[in-house]
Amino acid sequence: MNVSIVSPEKKVWEGEADMIVARSPEGEFAILRGHIPFLAALVSGVVKVKSGSSEDRFVITGGVLEASGTMNDYHVILLADDALDAGDLTRDEALRRMKEKERQERAEHERVEAELRAAMAGPQLGRD
Amino acid sequence: MAQQLRAIKRRIGSVKSTQKITRAMELIASSRIIKAQQRVSAARPYAEEMRRLMGMVAKKSVSIDHPLFNQRSEIRRIGTVVITADRGLAGAYNSNVIRRAERDLQAHGKESMLFLAGKKAVNYFKFRGYEIEHSWTGMSDRPHIDDAREVARAAAEAFTSGEVDEVRLVYTRFDSALTQRPVTIQLLPLPKEEFTSEDEVITKGPKPSYVFEPEPEEIFDGLLPRYLENTVLQGMLEASASEHAARRRAMKAATDNAEELIDNLTRVYNQARQAEITTEIMEVVGGAEALTGAAKQEA
Structure with missing residues (x-):
């Protein structure tokens, strides 16, 4: 079946x-x-x-x-x-790691986002 | 002159480094759309089977009645669940869905209760002075069923306790990689007709008579909250795919714009350099001529 x-x-x-x-x-x-x-x-x-x-x-x-x-x-x-x-006993650990990785990626994205905004604001402010 | 040249050169450098970032983000988003789309389709078998089973059980039930079906005679307060992203740089993705939600709030004109998933929605409505009942962040990238459960439970609780008389869900439907649009669907009360209409369930041949364990009514009641959770999950998964698609598009546009800007700046730079060289030659020639002129006069 x-x-x-x-x-x-x-x-x-x-x-x-x-x-x-x-x-x-x-x-x-x-x-x-x-x-x-x-x-x-x-x-x-x-x-x-x-x-x-x-x-x-x-x-x-x-x-x-x-x-x-x-x-x-x-x-x-x-x-x-x-x-x-049931054979996959390390799932909790895997999940925890996945969450951690996602958190890091988000932090990285925020940093890049801030950087980009600064870069875009630069010309408007008359610097360079 | 030389100073102007240096300034242009610096500007080109900064645009180039911005372009590097946007191009990288475009590539990341591209790979994520595929994964997000796979998750949308991976979740489909469950939703389909669930719907089929519920239709079947509803037919066998003597009566189907559940607090989640409860139509209120008077709608005083409407709960709205809004799904946005946690991150920006996704073009108009976040503002489109937020605008849709805000228009809904203004259109129904009732009291409202907000359930917000995604940092962008939280920031927007908080800034505008809306009262936020529940908010969640950190789920938009890769929504899990646990996230959908939390949202569904909060909504169901507000509904069954009578705090709200209706709950709506606003999210971005993923039609294809090219089109995504914000939509509003009714979450609660659950549409009873969906499970009781005749044509909903297509069964081939004679219907087998099932043995139920426990009674069909009890099974049905157990399935309802799961159905709600699944509807929310479906919305979240589609919203996530839409987010990545919108980000890819926005980053592609940014990369292309940067390219154009670099071209223009390079042209200006070359012109300025050419002008500078010409000036220098003129000076040299002028100087030389002045010298030969002076020598001739002496002779």
């Missing part, structure tokens, strides 16, 4: 899988190909996507999951509020 995990910002994961395990307010459930059409609200926790012997884990803070289709064309769509690959 085709599984896609989509966050508000982007498609986080898409691929073929045998089983997906998630948790609704009423408890944990697993979806296999051919499951009766299903729509569930998800609570925060780990979502497991299994295919063969491999398993991908995603940490979500909430979302909604829809499973539907026929035996031959079955798909699961998970709209996650936030989804991050």
Whole structure:
């Protein structure tokens, strides 16, 4: 079955899988190909996507999951509020660095902006 | 004469260094438009799926009713969310969206409450003496869903608590790399028809009967705030792409202007130098002639 995990910002994961395990307010459930059409609200926790012997884990803070289709064309769509690959433990650090870089760029832009304004004001003030 | 030449030369130098900066900024903006556009399209699948699911759930619900749908019989106060950039040097980008917002405020004539995202909006409305309810900075470059959530939550809170009877969003829509225009859309109350109209959801074949967990109404209520957050995010992402496009255009114009200025100044410089050389030759020739004239007279 085709599984896609989509966050508000982007498609986080898409691929073929045998089983997906998630948790609704009423408890944990697993979806296999051919499951009766299903729509569930998800609570925060780990979502497991299994295919063969491999398993991908995603940490979500909430979302909604829809499973539907026929035996031959079955798909699961998970709209996650936030989804991050559980293997990616340094995300917080990465985020922090990204924010820092953005802050620096903004400061640099402001400096350049001031410089440009000064340069543009120069001729009007009669200097040079 | 020589002093004038030096002054022109200095001027050319300063224009050249300005041009270097504007050209660099033009290039940076160009690469950012592409990334910003990618983010706009990367966010689309979520929005589309969300809309489809909500339409589906609304049909299965016995009744859909949520405080965010609440149409007020009397509009006393209108909340306006304005999205601008934190930085300038983007041509008319910021002033266009600010002007649009201010015209809206004057047009509706009700009391207003401002929610401002972006330093330029904050500075402008603060200077004009508007009362600002909420303001955020540092998100215009690369808006995240967390930023959109903050804005959406503040707006939803003001709406559900009855502080405002309507909330609007003013941002710059990104039509293409060449055209971006400021638009106003209604955020709250949410348009109920959007989810209940028949033609909104296109389902192929017989509709499967779903199992809902929990009840459809409950799922729907959970989706509504997310729908609002997503609408704000979409606006922010488009505004960001528009900002970079406007900056690229402005910086390209500045670079071209600098080029023209340098050409003109160089021409003036050459003329002045030519004039100076001519004067010098005249002086030399004049001096030489005076000498030969004096020698002839002596002879």
